[in-house]
Amino acid sequence: MTYLIQGAKxxxxxxxxxxxxxxxxxxxxxxxxxxxxFGAEPNSQVSLVDAxxxxxxxxxxxxxxRQGVRTGLAMGAQINKFSVFDRKNYFYADLPQGYQISQFSxxxxxxxxxxxxxxxxxxxxxxxxxxxxxxxxxxxxxxQHPQLTYVDLNRSGVALMEIVSKPDMASPEEAxxxxxxxRSIVRYIGACDGNMEQGSMRADVNVSVRRAGEPLGTRCxxxxxxxxxxxxxxxEVEARRQVDIIEEGGSIDQETRLFDxxxxxxxSMRSKEEAHDxxxxxxxxxxxxxxxxxxxxxxxxxxxELPDTKKARFMESxxxxxxxxxxxxxxxxxxxxxxxxxxxxVATSKSDPAKVASKAANWLTGDLFGAxxxxxxxxxxxxxxxxxxxxxxxxxxxxxxxxxxAKDVFEIMFETGKDAEAIVEEKGLKQVSDTGxxxxxxDEIIAGNQGQVEQYRAGKTKLMGFFVGQVMKATQGKxxxxxxxxxxxxxxxx
Amino acid sequence: MTDLTKLKIxxxxxLLAKGDISSRELTExxxxxxxxxxxxxxxxxxxxxxALRHADAADAKIKAGDAKGMTGIPxxxxxxxxxxxxxxxxxxxxxxxFKPEYESTVTQNLWNDGAVMLGKLNMDExxxxxxxxxxxxxxxxxxxxxxxxxxxxxxxxxSGGSVASVAGYIAMGATASDTGGSIRQPASFTGTxxxxxxxxxxxxxxMVAFASSLDQAGTITRDVRDGAIMMESIAGFDAKDSxxxxxxxxxxxxxxxxxxxxxxxxxxxxxxxAGMPGEIEALWHKGIEWLKAAGxxxxxxxxxxxxxxxxxxxxVAPAEASSNLARYDGVRYGxxxxxxxxxxxxxxxxxxxxxxxxxVKRRVMIGTYVLxxxxxxxxxxxxxxxxxxxxxxxxxxxxxxxxxxTPTAPSAAFAFGEKSDDPxxxxxxxxxxxxxxxxxxxxxxxxAGLDKDGLPLGLxxxxxPWDEETVFKVSxxxxxxxxxxxxxxxxxx
Numbered sequence: 001m002t003y004l005i006q007g008a009k010x011x012x013x014x015x016x017x018x019x020x021x022x023x024x025x026x027x028x029x030x031x032x033x034x035x036x037x038f039g040a041e042p043n044s045q046v047s048l049v050d051a052x053x054x055x056x057x058x059x060x061x062x063x064x065x066r067q068g069v070r071t072g073l074a075m076g077a078q079i080n081k082f083s084v085f086d087r088k089n090y091f092y093a094d095l096p097q098g099y100q101i102s103q104f105s106x107x108x109x110x111x112x113x114x115x116x117x118x119x120x121x122x123x124x125x126x127x128x129x130x131x132x133x134x135x136x137x138x139x140x141x142x143x144q145h146p147q148l149t150y151v152d153l154n155r156s157g158v159a160l161m162e163i164v165s166k167p168d169m170a171s172p173e174e175a176x177x178x179x180x181x182x183r184s185i186v187r188y189i190g191a192c193d194g195n196m197e198q199g200s201m202r203a204d205v206n207v208s209v210r211r212a213g214e215p216l217g218t219r220c221x222x223x224x225x226x227x228x229x230x231x232x233x234x235x236e237v238e239a240r241r242q243v244d245i246i247e248e249g250g251s252i253d254q255e256t257r258l259f260d261x262x263x264x265x266x267x268s269m270r271s272k273e274e275a276h277d278x279x280x281x282x283x284x285x286x287x288x289x290x291x292x293x294x295x296x297x298x299x300x301x302x303x304x305e306l307p308d309t310k311k312a313r314f315m316e317s318x319x320x321x322x323x324x325x326x327x328x329x330x331x332x333x334x335x336x337x338x339x340x341x342x343x344x345x346v347a348t349s350k351s352d353p354a355k356v357a358s359k360a361a362n363w364l365t366g367d368l369f370g371a372x373x374x375x376x377x378x379x380x381x382x383x384x385x386x387x388x389x390x391x392x393x394x395x396x397x398x399x400x401x402x403x404x405x406a407k408d409v410f411e412i413m414f415e416t417g418k419d420a421e422a423i424v425e426e427k428g429l430k431q432v433s434d435t436g437x438x439x440x441x442x443d444e445i446i447a448g449n450q451g452q453v454e455q456y457r458a459g460k461t462k463l464m465g466f467f468v469g470q471v472m473k474a475t476q477g478k479x480x481x482x483x484x485x486x487x488x489x490x491x492x493x494x
Numbered sequence: 495m496t497d498l499t500k501l502k503i504x505x506x507x508x509l510l511a512k513g514d515i516s517s518r519e520l521t522e523x524x525x526x527x528x529x530x531x532x533x534x535x536x537x538x539x540x541x542x543x544x545a546l547r548h549a550d551a552a553d554a555k556i557k558a559g560d561a562k563g564m565t566g567i568p569x570x571x572x573x574x575x576x577x578x579x580x581x582x583x584x585x586x587x588x589x590x591x592f593k594p595e596y597e598s599t600v601t602q603n604l605w606n607d608g609a610v611m612l613g614k615l616n617m618d619e620x621x622x623x624x625x626x627x628x629x630x631x632x633x634x635x636x637x638x639x640x641x642x643x644x645x646x647x648x649x650x651x652x653s654g655g656s657v658a659s660v661a662g663y664i665a666m667g668a669t670a671s672d673t674g675g676s677i678r679q680p681a682s683f684t685g686t687x688x689x690x691x692x693x694x695x696x697x698x699x700x701m702v703a704f705a706s707s708l709d710q711a712g713t714i715t716r717d718v719r720d721g722a723i724m725m726e727s728i729a730g731f732d733a734k735d736s737x738x739x740x741x742x743x744x745x746x747x748x749x750x751x752x753x754x755x756x757x758x759x760x761x762x763x764x765x766x767x768a769g770m771p772g773e774i775e776a777l778w779h780k781g782i783e784w785l786k787a788a789g790x791x792x793x794x795x796x797x798x799x800x801x802x803x804x805x806x807x808x809x810v811a812p813a814e815a816s817s818n819l820a821r822y823d824g825v826r827y828g829x830x831x832x833x834x835x836x837x838x839x840x841x842x843x844x845x846x847x848x849x850x851x852x853x854v855k856r857r858v859m860i861g862t863y864v865l866x867x868x869x870x871x872x873x874x875x876x877x878x879x880x881x882x883x884x885x886x887x888x889x890x891x892x893x894x895x896x897x898x899x900t901p902t903a904p905s906a907a908f909a910f911g912e913k914s915d916d917p918x919x920x921x922x923x924x925x926x927x928x929x930x931x932x933x934x935x936x937x938x939x940x941x942a943g944l945d946k947d948g949l950p951l952g953l954x955x956x957x958x959p960w961d962e963e964t965v966f967k968v969s970x971x972x973x974x975x976x977x978x979x980x981x982x983x984x985x986x987x
Contacts, residue, residue, distance in 0.1 A: 048596055052821040054589065055576045055598060055700040059736050087817050089865070093838055098820020149838070151825065279865035281874060284707035284814055286736050 003171030005209060005239050007247045012209040014239045015216060016175045017167035018231075019204040020182050021160045022192040023136070024067045030135050030159035031058030031101060031286075038198050042141075042152035050157040052096035057285050060085075064159040065289060067191040068108045068133050069299045071161055074189050074306055075128050077112025079296050083132075085286045089279040094138035094151050102162075103132035104280040108289065114165075114185070115308055116177040117330075121322040126178050127166035136160050155199075161192070167206065167216070172232035179203055179228045180330070184307050188332045202226045205259075207235055208252070209242045217242070218252040222259050222266055234259035238266045310335055318342075318357035327365050333379045337386050338364055344390030349397040356397065363393055367407065371414045383417045384410070392420035404477050405429050433480040438471070439487055441479070445470045446491060456492050467492065498523035499663040503567050503720035506666065510556055510566045517556070517566030521549035521610050524568040527664045528612055533986040534635045536655045536664060538573055539581035540613040548610040555608045563723040563747070565608030570615045570665035572656050575601050575711075576700035577614065584702040585629040586619045588849025589828040598700025599735070600669060600711045600728045607727045612665055615655030619851045620819065621676055621704040624923035626654025627914050628853045636684060636907050637662035637982040640947035647907040647949065650680030650923075656714040657684040661982060667724045668714045673704050674807050675903075675927025677712040678939035682902035682952030685941040685980065687969070689713050689721040692959045693934030694739035697732030703818040705811040706737075708931050718940065718970045722746035725962070741960060749963035750970040755789030759968070760895035764800035765926060767904055774901045774951060777943050781899055781953045784975035785968070793895060797887040802880045803929040808921060809864050809877035810932070815854075816861025822849060856917065885933040892958045897968045900926050902939040902952035926954055936962045940969045941978040950980070 004011040029036055032049035049056045072079050084106040087099040109131035116124045138156035142149050163182060169175045183201060186192035193200050203226075208219035220242070222234050237259075242252050256275070257266040282288075305313075307329040314325040329335045342360050346353050368389065372382060384392075392410060395401045401409065401424055412423050424430060432438060445467060446453055456463045471484045498520050501509070509515045525542045545568060552566035571577060574584040576594040583589035597605070605611070618628040625648035626634040634654035636647040638661065649658045653670035656677075660668050661684035670677045672690035681688025689712050696711035703709060713724040726747065731740040761782060766775070782792050824830035824845030831844035850858065864873035891898070903923055913920045930937045936959070939952035953972060957965035 051826055053594065053596070053827070054582065054584070054592070054702045054821070055574075055594075055698075056596075057699055057735050059734060089817050089820060091820065091823060091842055093823075093825050096821060096826060098823060099817050277867045279817070279862065279867075279870075281813060281817070281865055281870070284705075284737075285703075 003173070005243045007243045009247060010211050012239070012243045012246075013212055014170060014235065015167050015208045015210065015219075016169040016171075016235060017206040017219075018165045018169070018175060018178060019206070020163040020165075020179065021202050021204070022071075022163060022182070022186050022194070023200040024064045024133070024159035024161055025190055025192055026061060026063045026067065026159060028061050028063070029157040030061055030064050030133065032157050034157065036158050038200075040154055042150070042154060044154065046153040046156065050096065050153055052098070058101060058283070060286065060289065061159065064133060065108070065291070066295075066299055068131060068161055069291075069296060070189050070303060071163070071186060071191045072109030072112060072131055073296070073300050074185050074191075074303060075112035075114055075131075077128055077131065078110035080106065080108055080110055081291055081296075082106065083108040083289045085133075085283045085289070086280045087283045088134075090276045092137065092140075093149060094140045094153070094156065096138065096153060096156055100135050100137065101283055101286070102134035106288070107132035114178065114181050116174060116181055117326050118173065118177055121326075124174060126168040126174070129164040129166050131161055131163050134160050134162060172235040175205065175235055176228050176232045179231055181307075184330055184332070188306055189303055196226050196228070199226065203231055205231055205234055205238075207238045207242070209239050209246070217246075218254050220252065220255055220257050220266070222257050223269060225259055230259060230261050233261065233264065234266060237264055241266065307332075307335075314357075317354065319354050320357060320361050324358075324361045324365055328361060331379070334364075337379050337382075340386035341389050344387045345393050345397075348390060348394040351397065356393070359397075360390075360393060363389065367410050371410075375414075383415075384413050388413060388419055395420055395424060399431060399433060399480060400424065401429055401431050402477065402481060404472075405431065429478060431480045432475055432478045433483050435483060435487060438475070438479055438483055441471055441474050442484070442488055442491055445474065453492065457494060464488070464492070497663070499527045501666070502716050503564070503666050503723050506567060507561075507563060507565075507723070511561060517549040517552040517610060518546065520566060521545050521568050524612055524665060530987045531659075531662055531664045534637060534658050534662060534664075535632055536616055536634055536659045536662065537570070537613045538583070538585060538616050538629075538631045538655070541580055541611050544580070545610050545612050548605065548608070552608040552610060562607040562727065564604055564727045566610060567666050568610040568612050569604065569724075570612050570656060570659040570668040571601055572653055572669050572671060573614045573617050574621055574671060574702040575669055576702070577601055577611070581614050582702070583630075584620045585617050585631055586822075586849065586851070586854070587630045587829055588822045588846070590849075592828050594700070596700060599697035599732045600701065603728050603730065604669070609727065615653075615659055615668055617655055618652035618676075619854050620702065620815070621652040621671055621673055621709075622815070622853050622857055623651040624675070624679055624920050625908070625910075625913065626651040626680070627910065628652075628851055629654075630851060633910060634658045635986075637984075637986070638684060638907060638949055639983070639985065640949060643947075645909060647909055648683070650683035650903070650907060652676040653680050653688075653714060657681055657686050657688070660684070660686045660714045660716055662986070663984070666716070667720055669728065670712050670714045671701060672710050672712050672927075672931065673708045673811060674931045675924040677714065678927045678937060678952070678954055679903045679923055681714060681939040681941075682954075683907040683950065685950030685952075685978065685982070687715050687718050687721045687941065687973070688939045688952075689715075689725055689965070690931075690937050691725060691729060691962050692936045694737055695729050695936070695960070695962070697730070697735040697738045699732055699734040705814040706818060707814060708811055718938075718966060718973050719747060719750055721938070721969075722750060722966050744963055746962060746966050749966045751967060752788075752971060752974065754785065754968055754971050757790045757897070757964075757968070758895040759785050759790045759792050760795035760891055760898045761792060762795050762797045762800065762898060762900060764797050765900045767925065770901075770904050771945070773945050774904065777951050777953065778899070778901050781942060781972060784972060785899065788971045788975065790968075792899075795891045795895060795898070797884070797891060797929065799880060799883045799887050800929055803884055803932055804921060804925055806877040806880040806884070807924070807928045807932055808860070809873050810881060812857040812861035813865050813874050814861070816858045816865065819850075819854070819858055822846065824849075853917075881932045884929055888930075888933045888935060896957075897964050898956040899968075900954045900956070902926060902954040906945045906947070906949040906951055930956045935959060936965050938965050938969045940972045940976070942972060942976045943978065944980055948980070950978075
């Protein structure tokens, strides 16, 4: 299904490429020992190097190199054993050196591929052009003083990975799925915390449009988009803007634009003529980055199971359906929770993982995720732990409580954090499987509802549900539904 | 007691060790010399209190039997070395008032060894210049004057304050820095021994950067032995400089055996410049004869790409400088010029226009140009290729010879204003020193004679990478043979 923008005359395709800036998870900055912790007092995490004091020199933080390599490996990309740090020269108040140390001609990671998970279980491969390491700039604060701009250099020098895609995406959904997938991968491997609100991840979005079959159109770059939703919105409005211009006989200027989510529009930041000439050249303060196969092997060995592999395993060996598997692996914390839940359930109920996996997954994605969502919480601060969840499911498995009762028990667990067994015990919710007791109740109900019994016997067998409901009502839901069915049918059938 | 300022470092070291003099006496004598030399404009910041504190600590160190070669020796520090809490401006207005909170590794090494800081020395702004006429504090005067003349000469540059302080018996030694010849050329102009080690031998941490791939710390001393002592103190690997190299520092003084028998010395034919004064050619020949007489074998060599060295240097060095000097923007330290109602760009324009001198502006503009889109390949990239060819020339030649002998500079010291209006004539001063800088080689300038006017001339010795010892050894033999004993009159005292 192709995403098309309908113009007044023609339909247009959209071509999208993304540059994702992901802050490397490391204690220290890319070229200095200063801390990278978020939220510190302004200018409290600035080394002499970060402030570009005269005579200060950068030295590479090996951990950032390792994380760059791990990220490349996680995207099946080519790892370059020789890479070079270049200077990207431009003036700005929050760029103390007057240049950003980045990688231009020789990035640390070359081409790779990312698999997008799209609606309806479709997937699509999007090419990664390159990944390079670079320094972040500081932050200019224009809102602290009526005339002056203040500068916070805490972020100055923090390591970023710039992950550059090929222009392989053709819809806002695909672009959103791409950012989701990149975020998922870097979070799985611990190379970036993926926190877009705190600016740990942001995207520059390149958008162009063309009529089907035409060559690529002129692109505009939308800078610093900081949520997946905004990525999608920005593409929609920018593509529409470009189509309108073209249909009115105009042409697209190559330029850098900003997305304003409040007004829902993109605005020009600077044109091609105003574009900086960055005067890249190799940074003479730094040697080329070189490492051997052993370094790459060690980085590869340190990678956890990645989302695509995990999803395939969930489907193949646990029998989960595609949708559920996708939901579970999307966030590493969710997948980890699921595996802990399943392991605990298998251990307590002594059952085959494949037999209980779907039940566990359904409970997790339905009951727990639903409750978390409602409460505005995430899996990280769930009041019901994986082992508590497993204990609840085990009670259903061994017939102690019914699935219906389990939902009530879960609600109490979610509110109080108590264990399932304790709640069941306390409230007397154990399922009744005693055939004698149930039979007595059935007899009473049949006796008291003769009209319905006759209709049933006259062929209106749908009334079976009515009788089951009456029994459950009479037992406050504690009757074992299997036993009720077993006993009820012969009695009704007479 | 004789004038303590006339002592060489090695002599003072021995007297200090024997207890014949104290560092305090030695330092007080030099503080007096510093104050007497205001007319030379050598120091841009004096630190007598620090000097006396260092001296007392040194005396204690000597008493404790903990002395090193530089313990108790009063030295001057070129203004581009960061010295904690002390004026550090690379003699530029743009760093007005700047006092770093950190110490350069080179000076820290000196203080760790017990050396005594007299103050900060004048230099060409950001080490850009060959005459010390580009300092925001005004030029340094060469202690040497022509025979029977009262007119002043430039000391060479950029380490003009360093050489004048040592030649004028104001400091016993001085730190200097060499990017294209800033140690060797001024040493030649002042009858001092200037030593630039292999690129990577000394840490650049805390040195105000001019051209990072060329800048290298070095020393100015009165003779070769003093140079060996001081170099050993400042050299060494430093993890804070990625381009410093982790090699042990040899005992350079031990290399001064005087024995160069069987050694092969190369004479590059391309260094015979048309129009060079005959007396420089003649001095070069004398040098050749001295080395031959000492038992070395002298062979003609070719360094085919020599003529491209100066143009390549004046692309690479300004390119790096244009980027290195971008941090002087008025935002965080040093000079800030604000215009009424002006924005950030206005602040940049006015600050940098007011803060940088003409030569610095020229080089920032050249450097910006050669890195610009559309010119990068034709200039910067090509210059880097030429640089590689020049390094290859040396590499090939050093398979056949142990060291190279050339003149240090194509002229003796010249008068103020003589070349300052003609940048190209000024740049030609570096014609013999720049090729070795581009190749990162160790080199020295040895005082070897006087020209017809009685001004000093030096000979340059170049060695293989990391073979500073041979450079010292050959320099020692030249020094011995030249018997250079002339002294400037102390006219300013």
